[in-house]
Amino acid sequence: MHTSGKTSPDLSAPPLLDARDALFLDFDGTLTEIAPRPELVYIEPTLTDLIEGAQRLVGGAVAVVSGRPLKEIDHFLMPLQLPGAGQHGAELRMHGNATPQRRVWPGxxxxxxxxxxxxxxxxxxxxxxxxxxxxxxxxxxxxxxxxxxxxxxxxxxxxxxxxxxxxxxxxxxxRGLHKGLAVDALLSRPLFRGRRPVFIGDDTTDEDGFDEAASRGGYGIKVGDGETRARYRLESVAAVHEWLQDSVRAGVRERA
CATH class of the missing domain: 3.30.70.1020 (Trehalose-6-phosphate phosphatase related protein; domain 2)
Known part of the structure; x- marks a missing residue:
């Protein structure tokens, strides 16, 4: 885990997603609003379309990196199955629809x-x-x-x-399990290798993902308020959706 100091809360909005990027997305508080109970999160009807648009923009290099088990993410995003990491990296799925690799720890x-x-x-x-x-x-x-x-x-x-x-x-x-290691593992795979990592998250658990993205030439985006080591900020889940939509539209215009 990196120990660099926190940045100022006054951060600018991020640039739009680029076709060279690899996108790593937290789930609760980033793609969805935090609900009173974990199973009660509301999924916007347009969310899977936004994620699929981002996949087309970056050649499929979109992953979810969450504290939730991947099977829960799959349930909420059905029928979409993303590469990614569940339980902060205890589960890894290197490409969509694959069986996650799982580790078990005593204690x-x-x-x-x-x-x-x-x-x-x-x-x-x-x-x-x-x-x-x-x-x-x-x-x-x-x-x-x-x-x-x-x-x-x-x-x-x-x-x-x-x-x-x-x-x-x-x-x-x-001990030693965190989202930064999950990002590192995913960046070693062909789908993500050589791309600039962009990590979006809202919570303390995402700081290691921000650090890993920055150390690999990319950047982090903090969702909501609070101090962070991310370079950029989006103010809300709705702002994340808008940023994804704007990125996809800009990518479509560039290809036209």
């Missing part, structure tokens, strides 16, 4: 057991076992953030795991 199942024991009967909280990570969502009880984070840290320490705090969620996950 995660034990952490899930402990967290369910503490929070499983609590109607205000959600304990989500993702496979390679365990998340405690407190979207319905934001005032309990400190409690959830403290418990997750204690459980993670007991089982040799890391803790990552995001928007209304805290995750325990294997």
């Amino acid at each position: 995660v199942a034990a952490a899930a057991f402990d967290l369910r024991g503490r929070f499983g009967g609590d109607g205000a909280l959600i304990v989500e076992q993702k496979g390679a990570a365990v998340a405690v969502h407190y979207r319905a009880a934001p005032e309990r953030a400190d409690e959830c984070i403290a418990v997750a840290r204690a459980v993670a320490e007991a089982h040799g795991l890391d803790v990552l705090v995001g928007k209304m969620v805290v995750e325990t996950r294997p």
